[in-house]
Amino acid sequence: MSSPTPPRLSAAIDRATGGTRLRRLRQSDWVRRLVRESDVTPNDLIWPIFVREGDGDPEPVASMPGVFRRSVRGCAEAASEAYDLGIPVVALFPFTGPGQRDERGSQALDPDNLVCRAVRAIKAAVPDIGVLCDVALDPYTSHGHDGLLHDGRILNDETVEILCQQALVQAEAGCDILGPSDMMDGRIACIRSALDGAGFRDRMIMSYAAKYASAFYGPFRDAVGSTGALKGDKRTYQMDMGNTDEALREARQDILEGADMIMVKPGMPYLDILTRLVDEFAVPTFAYQTSGEYSLIMAAAQNGWIDGERAMMESLRSFKRAGAAGILSYFAPSAAALLR
Template identity: 80%
Template sequence: MKNESSLARTIDQVTGGTRLRRLRQNDWVRRLVRESDVSVNDLIWPIFVREGDGAPEPVASMPGVFRYSVKGCVEAAQRAADLGIPVIALFPFTNPELRDETGSQALNADNLVCRATRAIKDAVPEIGILCDVALDPYTSHGHDGVVREGRILNDESVELLCRQAVVQAQAGCDIIGPSDMMDGRVSCIRAALDGEGLRDTMIMSYAAKYASAFYGPFRDAVGSTGALKGDKRTYQMDMGNAAEAIREAAQDIAEGADMIMVKPGLPYLDILAKLVEEFRMPTFAYQTSGEYSVIMAAAQNGWIDGDKAMFETLRAFKRAGASGVLSYFSPRVAEALQQR
């Protein structure tokens, strides 16, 4: 080739003439060949519900995140629907006086989550609702199950979780999300739902939920930070384990889970990818409160570009194979996608 340098000939020899940068030279070609991207259909928006009326209450440790009244949740659900977000996930801020040793408020068919669910389904029936099944927002000790003499009891906890799942489904919840990590709970919840004629209610199991430092702001948001006695390492997974995640997921799938989840998200992308490869079923990542707050804090200090970091992390989940992501960034992402 005329004017071809010896260096160019050498590069062509070692690359076989393939110049991978050709597919990166313009925005349009980068978009054309992009393997993984984020759409509004990938988003689940976690929302915190509180008692009372009035304006949304900011969560101090999660800039841009609020606790909503039931009426505010309906407005948030309408916003989600308008943005095209398919699903919202509800988490309650339970007043301390309603918390007790067994989390009995979780079984109240008129609790915050159930009231918010009914109100949302009445006003915005097209939005999907995911409800968390665990006792920690309702217990005085902050654990996900029943505690006796310092031990979290598995079977006694599962019995309560089944009853919690039923009252949520009867209120109109579309997807039950057991986040407690008790053994055998998916099978028992499925049987309890089916026994009440709630066969269409789906289960998204928190199959691989790790004992993590990234949950702190969430506990602030639901009011369990000061309540938690000890830690959750006897039931949540150890951060050093990967093969165990496959066993956990396999067990939940065999028990009837329709979808599975990995939590936290970004620190466990390897686990997400393993589960997607192993089971080939809808698998979700939870971009936790800590992951959100890290990005927001750095962005507010001018250390990173928050919007770029937001999309980069969400694309990482999709690249690892996630069917979707639970993210507090969801409305912000959806708005940005609309403006493209």
């Protein structure tokens, strides 16, 4: 048994702190929960799901332990699982092989492409879950870029024209939230105009407003089949990692053009950006916990270097603490199950 604290020392501490002992509010689980400033619930989560051609069992993504490419039917089953866990939205990303890609990303405009079939299947199985679709050409282009490529240069305005058509195809399939992730200038205004003009005024836009040229996207590119396809890099249109004021300019422009929600990607390396956008604009702002962030935690956990469950929850709470309205995370089903 430890000896009691000397009265003189206790008196000195009380004088120094004004009698306030902050540790009183940490002494048990119930009081820590009672005074917690920010927390995560299943309502805060969006589950990114990869869809592939064919039937059969889900195919594991080697660089993302616990993540799978699913058939169209498998995506509907995953959406049903998400709904039962209280997750409000699933996000769809297609795995496309070389035979499904071309210079212009033509598959993006096919009303019967993988994403559109998966949207319809999900809406038939789980009508009350939200579906977010990626608006970008990189899963469909033979060069792996988010836009049209000519003589080594990404064409902004010509790409935007195609993105508007892609957004309409996805909206017609039943997509609730369009997520332009391409970082082309002016695409939000054009997509909003196209949606409104086609009678889709209620469809929402979640803009990837601050998407950085990051090393944390590698496993995602494996998951969608873009790793071998990508020629060059994306630094002429994705943001430079050293910039923060530029993120405010990007977000302001997207909001003025009609974005209902905005996003920061990657998540944890850019928590400062997330907080600045939340403080500046007071619009629903989301963080994407990217494939690289997920795989780092999973790899360390599998090696016994960290407690994976605690690291998962700590990472998700960091986004809420920074002000995020919600988080896109591959941890979504595991976290939701734990929270429930």
